[in-house]
Amino acid sequence: MTTAGTILVVDDDAAVREALHSLLRSVGFAVELYGSVPEFVARGGLPDTPCCMVLDIRLPGMSGLDFQNELTRQKVAPPIIFITGHGDIPMSVRAMKAGAIEFLTKPFRDQDLLDAIHAGLEVDRKRREESRDLADLQTRYAALSGREQEVMAQVVTGLMNKQIAVNLGIAEITVKVHRGQVMRKMNAQSVVDLARMADRLGIERDPQLTRASVR
Template identity: 55%
Template sequence: MSAPACEPQSNGSIVYVVDDDASIRDALSNLLRSAGIRVETFASTAEFLSQPKTGSASCLVLDVRLQGNSGLDFQRQLVETNTTIPIIFITGHGDIEMSVKAMKAGAVDFLAKPFREQDLLDAVSSALQTDIKRRELERQSSNLHADYQSLTAREKEVMTLAVKGLMNKQIAGQMNLSEITVKIHRSHAMKKMHARSFADLVRMAHALGAGNS
């Protein structure tokens, strides 16, 4: 039987499957591949951890009841090590308590076997989109901090005072500078921060925590 349709992940995204049942791994791999999704399978969490990752957007389809380290224990381990990856739990022995624990710890979905193929594909699509958005926000934040660090000390001070609402003349008096010098520093700060408007600069400053005190 052919797999239900799912939008192909052409952006390099990948799904990792961890299940100690080879038949389940094969079935999930075939399903995901038939929907145009890259997938790698692992028989244990240790095997998953030992495999180098691509750095692409990803999610983890994880069996709750694994031999040795359980899926929930592994989820805790990932949280404790600040490893961020959306997790979709699958189980043949799930109950409400396990589901609640998994979701509270950050799982994006919890599917009890037998589940519909489309339910898994939908969960995977949602999880990958979540990771893509997270990575984009992290990239934007990294770029924002890099831009801010490119400012000189005076440019940072002028930016901080400006976003607090001080006029150029007030900033000049507080910093013992000429008003034209303040305007130059402010202009340089705008350019280096890639701010399209002063409102944009204010938004950036708030994101950085500058000018909040």
């Protein structure tokens, strides 16, 4: 029943840390313990595997909420589960708004924590998968020739081959050939599929182009 992943525990209280260590190991997680944010930063930071952070709100040096903001700002935030001695509503709202998975008040039910951790790991796994997919896509896009990229941009805008030919000043048959190459190299099943890829790659559809061609 174990989910592969590393759990990062940041809590200044040794008793809480040790208990969490034992609990999380008993269900098969790899666990790393830190007493404070600076200690976490000093000892290597985020691992390369799916992970989830169990973070105390009240910490010496830098509070858990501030640390969450900092990680979000650097775009490296792992899923975070906050634990706190006495959390108030504004605090939990702030944490959840900033993207926390869960906000647990000590002492908490072990199952609540484990559920949150599973959810967090799943989120992280997905995030990692997605970022891996995006990297693939970017490699494929980079493999297109300049002309093919131009054709792709116009295809995903929804233009007919004829219009593209006029726009680019080439023969319609040439457009057809480029289009076939784009579909093959991008491994796209349909124009809709290609359009989705263009979205993920952030290729902009030029509305002016559309209007010019219609005329």
